[in-house]
Amino acid sequence: MAKVTKQRTKKLVRNNSKAVLDCLQDIYEIEISNVNRYLHYSFMILGHNRIPIQKWFRDMSSESMQHAIKIGEEITALGGHPHMQHAQLDESHEHGVDALLEETLETELAALNCYKKLVKLAGDDIALDELAREMVRLETEHIEEVYKMLN
Numbered sequence: 001m002a003k004v005t006k007q008r009t010k011k012l013v014r015n016n017s018k019a020v021l022d023c024l025q026d027i028y029e030i031e032i033s034n035v036n037r038y039l040h041y042s043f044m045i046l047g048h049n050r051i052p053i054q055k056w057f058r059d060m061s062s063e064s065m066q067h068a069i070k071i072g073e074e075i076t077a078l079g080g081h082p083h084m085q086h087a088q089l090d091e092s093h094e095h096g097v098d099a100l101l102e103e104t105l106e107t108e109l110a111a112l113n114c115y116k117k118l119v120k121l122a123g124d125d126i127a128l129d130e131l132a133r134e135m136v137r138l139e140t141e142h143i144e145e146v147y148k149m150l151n
Contacts, residue, residue: 014125034107038061041100
């Protein structure tokens with residue numbers, strides 16, 4: 001029986017292809033950007049409904065941080081190196097709640113599409129597949145919540 005090494009084990013059970021690592025890097029950059037985005041949005045909320053909406057954006061920022069941590073750990077587990085850069089942050093300078101929610105919807109849809117791509121790339125890597133599917137579920141819930149807030 002051949003000696004099982006860490007490197008052999010990774011190749012047997014984990015999908016660390018370039019496509020997977022590139023996809024994970026894209027997701028990581030989006031999630032890191034969203035930490036900043038949602039924190040910024042929380043500062044810009046003014047008016048009578050400030051407190052619950054500010055809290056919601058702060059919670060979204062914290063959740064994006066948790067997602068970034070999970071994805072960064074996955075990148076390193078697969079032998080990659082999380083980038084120090086983040087996705088481009090464009091600001092419309094529109095700080096009404098509806099405008100911020102529309103921007104939120106755009107970034108959540110972008111994240112959802114990346115996680116769906118990761119599901120397709122996971123192949124036989126069950127752990128990666130389950131991680132990606134869980135994140136698809138969470139991003140879908142975020143999008144549904146934003147749709148409800150906009151109606």
